[in-house]
Structure formats: C-alpha cells, structure tokens
Amino acid sequence: MSQVPTEMQAEPTPAEIKQSRVYQQWGLTQAEYEQICQHLDRLPNYTETGLFAAMWSEHCSYKKSKPVLKRFWSQNDRVIQGPGEGAGVIDIGDGQAVVFKAESHNHPSAVEPYEGAATGVGGILRDIFSMGAQPIAVLDSLRFGEINDNYTKHLVDQVIAGIAGYGNAIGIPTVGGEIAFDDVYKGNPLVNVMAVGTLDQADLHVGKARGTGNKILYVGAATGRDGIHGATFASSDFESETEQDRSAVQVGDPFLEKLVMDATIQAVRQFGSDVVGIQDMGAAGLVSSSAEMAGKAGNGVHLNLDRVPQRETNMTPYELMLSESQERMLLVVKPEALERVAKLFTDAGLSAVEIGTVTDDGRYQLQFHGQTVTDVEVNYLVTPPKQHQAERVPHRLETEDRTQYQPQIEDASATLMQLLGQSTIASKAGLFRHFDSMVRTDTVIRPGGDAALVRVTGTNKGLALTTDISGRYTYLDPEIGGARAVVEAAQNITVTGATPIGLTDCLNFGDPDDPEVYYELDHASQGINTIAQRLNTPIISGNVSLYNETDGQPIYPTPMVGMVGLLQDVHQATTSFVKQAGDLVYLIGTLGPDFNGSELQKLQTGTIHGRLRPVDADRAADLQALVRDQILAGNITAAHDVAEGGLAVTLAEMTFTTPFSLDVQVNCPVAWTFAETPSVFAVAVPVARQAEFERDARNRAQYLGRVTDEATFSLQATDQTIRLDKATMQQHYQEALSWQLNH
Known part of the structure; x- marks a missing residue:
C-alpha cells in the first residue's frame, strides 16, 4: 500500500499517539x-x-448492542x-409508502x-428526506428529573424551546409526543x-x-469545528464533577435545513436514478456518511478534502472528517448528471461540490494538500471487532418482593385530584x-x-402516530x-381507529459493560420483539x-417505542373525548390490582417496587381488534386506553375540554380504578348502537354508565x-404542571 504521511500540521505523530494513548479519550x-x-x-x-474511534464507537457501530438488535x-x-438505512419504509398502498x-x-x-x-430534530428529519421522502410530522418523547428541581425546570424550558424552534422554523408540524x-x-x-x-415508492x-x-457530491452547509467527536461523546458516561465537552454539541440552522430538504427532495424527483445514493452527515459527520455508503455497496471511495466547503480557517483533515456541523448531505451522482444536480443546489444558495469518486478498490482514501492522509480498507473501518457482553440478572430482580402493592385509599376523590396534578399525568398543553x-x-x-392523526396529502388516508415509554415497568421487569x-x-394507535403497521425504537440504557445493564437491554428487547410479532408491527x-x-x-x-398506524379514511377516526350527553360508557377488558410501578404507588410511597404480571399478547391483540372494528363500524364515538393513573384518570380525561361529564359505576374496589392494567379501554357508545356493540363485544365489555351534561363527575x-366538580377537576389538571414549573 502507499505510504501514509505520519504528521499533519501540529498534530501528534503516530509514535506520539501510541505513547500518549490519546485514543482512549476518544473511546x-x-x-x-x-x-x-x-x-x-x-x-x-x-x-x-x-x-476509527468514531466509526468503532457504539453510537456509530452498535458493536455492543448488535447481537441484541439482529x-x-x-x-x-x-x-x-x-433496518440499516436512514429510515425504515412501509407500504401504505396505492404506490405510496x-x-x-x-x-x-x-x-x-x-x-x-x-x-x-434542536439538532435532534434536524438530524432525524435528514434521515427521512435522505430516503427521498417528504417529512410530514415530528413527535418527541422526553424524560426529565423531578419538576421541583430548578435545573430540571431549565432543561424542560430549553428542550421544549429547541424542538419547537427547529420544527416550527422548518415548517414540519410537531404533532405529538409524551x-x-x-x-x-x-x-x-x-x-x-x-x-x-x-413518498411515492x-x-x-x-x-x-x-x-x-460515480461522483461524491457534498451539499448543504459549510463545515465548521462544531460537534467534533460527537459520536464518541455519546458513547460514554457523564461525571457531575467533570466539565462536559460543549464542542461536541452541534449548532443547527432550520432555515438552511429547509433549503437542503426541499432541494434534496426535488433532486430525487427530477433526476431519479441519476442520483444513486443519499445519506445525511449525522453522527461522525463526513466519515460515517461516506464510509457507510461505500461499505453497504462493497466499494471504495477516494475523497479530496481540499474541496470540502469550510467556514473556518486552517481546518485539519481530522476536523473536516469528524465535524458534525449540521444541514449537510452526501449524494452519489452519475457523472453525466453531476453538473445539473449541483446546479439545483447552488441555485438554492447552497454549497454543492464534488469531493470524490466511487472506486472498485475497496479503499478509503483521503487526499489533503497533495498528500494521502488516510488509506485504509472501507470494510475494516466500518466493521469493529465483535463484542460479546456478559449479562447478569440484576440483583434487585432476584431479591424483589413478588407481592402486589396494596394501596390504602381513604378519600378516593382526593386521590384522583392528587393524581391529576402529578407532573407525569397533568396536562402538557402548556408545553406543546x-x-x-x-x-x-x-x-x-x-x-x-x-x-x-395526519392525512396523507391528496388522499383520505391517515397515519396515526405515537411515542411511548415504559421506563418504570422495564425497571421492575425488563x-x-x-x-x-x-x-x-x-x-394509542388503535383508539383512533387506525391499524398499527410498524414501529421504530430508541433503546435508552446505561453502561453496556455492566452485566446487569446488558441484561436489561437484552430482555427488554425480547419483550419488544415478542409483542411486535404478535401485533404484526415489524421493527x-x-x-x-x-x-x-x-x-x-x-x-x-x-425503551421508547414510536409507532405508525394506517387508517383508510380519516373521516372514520375517533378521539378520546366524549361527544354527546346520553352516550353509554363501557369498559373493554378487565381491571386488575396492578399497582406495582404505577403513579399511585409512586404518589403514596415515593418510589416503585414489586413484580409485574405478564402481558397476555393474545388478549391484547383481540381487544385492540375489537376496539378498531367497533370504531370503523360507527359503534364507538370516543375511545381512550387506560394508562398512567388508571381508569379514574382515563374517564376524567375523556370529559376535559368538553361540556360533558360522566356518571359511572364499577364492580370493584375504588383502588382498582387507579390500577394500571394493560389492555383496558374506556369507550363511549351511542344508544342507537348499543345492541350492535354488545352483540359484537360479548363478554369483553362491561357497561359502566352514561355521559351527562351535569356539573359533577361521579364514579361509584x-x-x-x-x-x-368537573370544572374544578379540569382546571386542576390543566394548570398543575404550569404551576409546578413556575414555582
């Protein structure tokens, strides 16, 4: 192979790198x-x-989690x-996806x-339009410390502002989250x-x-020094006494990203197969996008770094390759179309520069100032050594009390009001x-x-979208x-009337070198996989x-699960809010004393503990199918699943922002109405549809009572x-979180 220069500018020599072991700081x-x-x-x-440090980091390579993910x-x-590309793609009929x-x-x-x-939003949007798709929606899923902490309040304020600032400016709606x-x-x-x-398929x-x-075309923003080694930064723990590396955090420009997005989508539609491949420069910047594209195709790439647009002076090859400056894309373009594709981007005021060529030699070569500064095998660069992580059952799971927590409810009305004011349950309207x-x-x-629910433009089809997390439950039983x-x-997808068709995930865990943490990752993934198969929602x-x-x-x-559902006609959709007095209220599913990990347990004890009852996958599938079928048949006008806070909170939420209330009765202790049993729904049924609904539901539904236009919410x-008083209850629910954030 060719001799690679040992030194660039004032960088340490290979011998000095070996002696100082600086690579260990990079992971x-x-x-x-x-x-x-x-x-x-x-x-x-x-x-x-x-x-190598960036490409072999867990954030880029999944070297430790891949045995689980595969x-x-x-x-x-x-x-x-x-999996394996910028995003997953699912057929929704009519040649669309x-x-x-x-x-x-x-x-x-x-x-x-x-x-x-903000840059989290920008990065995930690039994953979508790098596939040739038009982004139509953003959702978030957020976890913070307790709201009584001033630093947490600062984080909430700034994270919400960052998501809103980027999404609103680029013109993509933020439609949901939790x-x-x-x-x-x-x-x-x-x-x-x-x-x-x-997109059209x-x-x-x-x-x-x-x-x-074929040519490698760099498009978008110029490269700066922000975000260098962001991938390795995301592959290590925090220490509270150590100043964190702010240079590893990128700075976004949503207005520039909109130009990149629109031009990329136009290039796909206008030039078709002349644009051979697209990938955004996300984690590990230019190196990950170029090396991964070459590796997936079994080819090599030769890049000339002198041509990379730069917004700062005297940038080194190390900096150019590892910068995570935002709003940048890499396109592979046929030579005969290069000039026309580049012009589309330059006409939009963006950089569009040929920086390299696809080769058949399998090498990853970088030129800078007339010298070869990198010459390695592509496949070796993108394939870290296999990792075999040890796992061990967490000690807490071996010693955990298997009994179910038994709450004491002295005043159920006061308990419901307390739960409605809990930061996790209270209305997030002040944030969204x-x-x-x-x-x-x-x-x-x-x-x-x-x-x-978002309509597919130009059709009556709708896509139902949700994100959900089960951190407390996963802690008790992964x-x-x-x-x-x-x-x-x-x-959550089902109660709109839509059929779940696929899911994505974010697996948020601790240090995988800890055998107990790796056990959690492995077994949580097994739980996700088992139910995903049963519900026919591929990951x-x-x-x-x-x-x-x-x-x-x-x-x-x-583990966070993001899910998409398909509804053939948005006019058949329903929401969680009751629509008219006189409608009948039913419980679908069966309540149980499921208090471990619940909001009630945390409210009363300040912590969570105990074991969980297994999930009945067949029952979950059956009851969800019943709810969907009844919505599409017009027999259900409102549907809400039982989640945080239990049935009592679910029923209360169904009345909020409406002029109606409820008068219902349950055949169980009041404590059970605060249990968080899965596969339970509350639904409203018009009187005219009662017979048909009861015939179809058979023994899977229990009559509870009626929607009223009274001022009082009653659950016996x-x-x-x-x-x-419904109005008092609603005001407390709507104002609790804002009050907590401001005091």
Missing part, C-alpha cells in the same frame, strides 16, 4: 488500537486514529426497507439543551425524537455508494402549545389525545416492560442510546364513590 480501547496497528501493519496517524423481527408483507425513524439526542441535550434538542418526570433522569434527561415522511433512495466512477402542529394543514388529530411499551403504543428502524449514566448511576432502562365503586 478506543487499548486492544482495539493494537488490533488496528496490526491490521494496518503500521501505526495509524492522527486522522486515521480519529476515524434478533428483531423486521419483515412482513408491508415492509419495503427495514410511509418512512419513519426515531433518534436520541440525550447527551447533547444534557449539556446544551436548546441546541441538543413527557414524564422521575428523579433517575435528573442528571441524564432523555430527548428522543421521531420523524415521519411519505418509485422515489425511494438508499444510502449506497454504488457504481464505479409552543409546537406548531397545524403547519402543512394535514393534521387531523392534534396533540393532547392518545395519538396524532421483558414485561419492553412488551408493555409496544402494547401501550398499539393501544423497521431505530436507535440505541447507551451510557445514560451519571456518576455510575444509570437511568431506568427506558363497591366501597367508595368519587364525586368531583
């Missing part, structure tokens, strides 16, 4: 470094060492593109919450963002550098009002219900917690975020009755 282990040296048969220079079920007759993926920006948001959250608060997230908030797009593009002689949910005018169901996250997401994309720890204390194991149990 490369001693064994990995020695393996690289052995494979190259020489010492890697500064740039090469940085490239077991995910990701194929059925709808799946067009599964939905494209979606979720990503985490946890570490950047902990350090610079506004820019961390937010919760637990002390374990105080030092390590979770900022997960899901983006959804649509003929316009689908993937990130492969195919075709020897910052999001523009109606831009593009296709939003049918706005934030505030179980799932959003496999059941993973299963419950999927069940909850599917329930078509996702993200792993590990090392979510501060001072050695991990967050709850927190076998031992107590909850009676509250």
Whole structure:
C-alpha cells in the first residue's frame, strides 16, 4: 500500500499517539488500537486514529448492542426497507409508502439543551428526506428529573424551546409526543425524537455508494469545528464533577435545513436514478456518511478534502472528517448528471461540490494538500471487532418482593385530584402549545389525545402516530416492560381507529459493560420483539442510546417505542373525548390490582417496587381488534386506553375540554380504578348502537354508565364513590404542571 504521511500540521505523530494513548479519550480501547496497528501493519496517524474511534464507537457501530438488535423481527408483507438505512419504509398502498425513524439526542441535550434538542430534530428529519421522502410530522418523547428541581425546570424550558424552534422554523408540524418526570433522569434527561415522511415508492433512495466512477457530491452547509467527536461523546458516561465537552454539541440552522430538504427532495424527483445514493452527515459527520455508503455497496471511495466547503480557517483533515456541523448531505451522482444536480443546489444558495469518486478498490482514501492522509480498507473501518457482553440478572430482580402493592385509599376523590396534578399525568398543553402542529394543514388529530392523526396529502388516508415509554415497568421487569411499551403504543394507535403497521425504537440504557445493564437491554428487547410479532408491527428502524449514566448511576432502562398506524379514511377516526350527553360508557377488558410501578404507588410511597404480571399478547391483540372494528363500524364515538393513573384518570380525561361529564359505576374496589392494567379501554357508545356493540363485544365489555351534561363527575365503586366538580377537576389538571414549573 502507499505510504501514509505520519504528521499533519501540529498534530501528534503516530509514535506520539501510541505513547500518549490519546485514543482512549476518544473511546478506543487499548486492544482495539493494537488490533488496528496490526491490521494496518503500521501505526495509524492522527486522522486515521480519529476515524476509527468514531466509526468503532457504539453510537456509530452498535458493536455492543448488535447481537441484541439482529434478533428483531423486521419483515412482513408491508415492509419495503427495514433496518440499516436512514429510515425504515412501509407500504401504505396505492404506490405510496410511509418512512419513519426515531433518534436520541440525550447527551447533547444534557449539556446544551436548546441546541441538543434542536439538532435532534434536524438530524432525524435528514434521515427521512435522505430516503427521498417528504417529512410530514415530528413527535418527541422526553424524560426529565423531578419538576421541583430548578435545573430540571431549565432543561424542560430549553428542550421544549429547541424542538419547537427547529420544527416550527422548518415548517414540519410537531404533532405529538409524551413527557414524564422521575428523579433517575435528573442528571441524564432523555430527548428522543421521531420523524415521519411519505413518498411515492418509485422515489425511494438508499444510502449506497454504488457504481464505479460515480461522483461524491457534498451539499448543504459549510463545515465548521462544531460537534467534533460527537459520536464518541455519546458513547460514554457523564461525571457531575467533570466539565462536559460543549464542542461536541452541534449548532443547527432550520432555515438552511429547509433549503437542503426541499432541494434534496426535488433532486430525487427530477433526476431519479441519476442520483444513486443519499445519506445525511449525522453522527461522525463526513466519515460515517461516506464510509457507510461505500461499505453497504462493497466499494471504495477516494475523497479530496481540499474541496470540502469550510467556514473556518486552517481546518485539519481530522476536523473536516469528524465535524458534525449540521444541514449537510452526501449524494452519489452519475457523472453525466453531476453538473445539473449541483446546479439545483447552488441555485438554492447552497454549497454543492464534488469531493470524490466511487472506486472498485475497496479503499478509503483521503487526499489533503497533495498528500494521502488516510488509506485504509472501507470494510475494516466500518466493521469493529465483535463484542460479546456478559449479562447478569440484576440483583434487585432476584431479591424483589413478588407481592402486589396494596394501596390504602381513604378519600378516593382526593386521590384522583392528587393524581391529576402529578407532573407525569397533568396536562402538557402548556408545553406543546409552543409546537406548531397545524403547519402543512394535514393534521387531523392534534396533540393532547392518545395519538396524532395526519392525512396523507391528496388522499383520505391517515397515519396515526405515537411515542411511548415504559421506563418504570422495564425497571421492575425488563421483558414485561419492553412488551408493555409496544402494547401501550398499539393501544394509542388503535383508539383512533387506525391499524398499527410498524414501529421504530430508541433503546435508552446505561453502561453496556455492566452485566446487569446488558441484561436489561437484552430482555427488554425480547419483550419488544415478542409483542411486535404478535401485533404484526415489524421493527423497521431505530436507535440505541447507551451510557445514560451519571456518576455510575444509570437511568431506568427506558425503551421508547414510536409507532405508525394506517387508517383508510380519516373521516372514520375517533378521539378520546366524549361527544354527546346520553352516550353509554363501557369498559373493554378487565381491571386488575396492578399497582406495582404505577403513579399511585409512586404518589403514596415515593418510589416503585414489586413484580409485574405478564402481558397476555393474545388478549391484547383481540381487544385492540375489537376496539378498531367497533370504531370503523360507527359503534364507538370516543375511545381512550387506560394508562398512567388508571381508569379514574382515563374517564376524567375523556370529559376535559368538553361540556360533558360522566356518571359511572364499577364492580370493584375504588383502588382498582387507579390500577394500571394493560389492555383496558374506556369507550363511549351511542344508544342507537348499543345492541350492535354488545352483540359484537360479548363478554369483553362491561357497561359502566352514561355521559351527562351535569356539573359533577361521579364514579361509584363497591366501597367508595368519587364525586368531583368537573370544572374544578379540569382546571386542576390543566394548570398543575404550569404551576409546578413556575414555582
């Protein structure tokens, strides 16, 4: 092979790198470094060492989580593109497809919450339009420490502002999401963002550098020094006494991103197969996008770094390759179309520069100032050594009390009011009002219900969208917690009338080198996979975020599930809010004493503990199908699944923002109305549809009572009755979180 220069500008020499072991600060282990040296048969220079550190990081390579992820079920007759590309793609009929993926920006948001959250939105949107799709919606899933902490209040304010600022400016509606608060997230908030797009299947593009002689076209913003080694930054723990690396956090420009998005989509539609491949420059910047595209195609790439647009002077190859400056894309273009494709971008005021060529030699070569500064095998660069992580059952699971928590309810009305004011349950309207949910005018169901619903432009079809997390349950039982996250997401899709068709995930866990943490990751993933198969919702994309720890204390194991459902006619959709007095209220499913991990347990004890009952996958599928069928038949006018706070909270929420209330009765102790049993729904049925509904539901539904136009909310149990003024209850629910944030 050609001799690689040992030194660039003032960078350490290969010998100095070996002596100082600076690579360990970048996440490369001693064994990995020695393996690289052995494979190259020489010492890697500064740039090469940085490239390997980034590409072999967990954030880019999934080297530790891949054994878990490869077991995910990701194929059925709808799946067009599964994991491995910018986003997954699912057939929605009529030659159309939905494209979606979720990503985490946890570490950047902990350090610079506004820019961390904003660039999380920008990055996930690029994953969508890099496939040739038009983004149509953004959702978020957020976890913070307890709201009584001033720093948490700052994080909430800035993360919400970052998501809103980016999404609103680029013109993509933020249509849904969920937010919760637990002390374990105080030092390590979770900022997960899901983006959804649509495309005509003929316009689908993937990130492969195919075709020897095809050109590598750099488009978008110029490269600066922001975000260098962001990938390795996201692959390590936090220490509270250590100043975090703010230079690893990128700075976004949503107005520039809109130009890049529009031009990229136009290029796909206008030039078709002349644009061979597209990938955004996300984690690890230019190196990951170019090396991954080459690796997936089995080719090499030769890049001339002198041509890379730069916004700062005297940038080194190391900096140019590892910068994570935002709003940049890499296109592979046929030579005969290069000038025309580039002109489309330059006409939009964007950089569009040919920086390299696809080769058939399998080499990753970088030229800078007339010298070869990197020359390695592409496949070796993108394939880190296999990792076999040890796992061990967490000690808490071996010693946990298996009994069910037994709450004591002295005043059920007061308990319901307390729960409605809990930060995790209380209305988030004061936060999501910052999001523009109606831009593009296709939003049918706005934030505030179980799932959003967005019309597929130019059709009557709708896409139901949701994000859900089950951190507390996963802490108590990783496999059941993973299963419950999927069940909850599917329930939220179902109550709109839509059929769940696929899911994405963000797996937020602690340090995978801890055998107990790896056990949590493995078993939570098994729970997700089992229920996904049973509900026919393939796992078509996702993200792993590990090392979510501060001072050695991990967050709850927190799998986030983002799900998409399909509704053939948006006019058949329903919402969670009751529509008219006189409608009949039914319970679908069966309540049980499921208090472990619940909001009630946390309210009364300040913590969560105990074991969970297994999820009945067949029952979940059956009851969801019943709810969907009855909505589409016109027999249900409102539907809401039982989740945080239990049935009592569910029924109360169904009345909020309406002029109606409820008068219902349950054949169980009042405590059970605060239990969080999965696969339970509350629905409203018109009197004229009662007979048909009861015939179809058979023994799966229980009559509870009626929707009223009275001022009082009444829920009678076998031992107590909850009676509250509906207006007072609603005001408390709507104002509690804002009050907590401002005091």
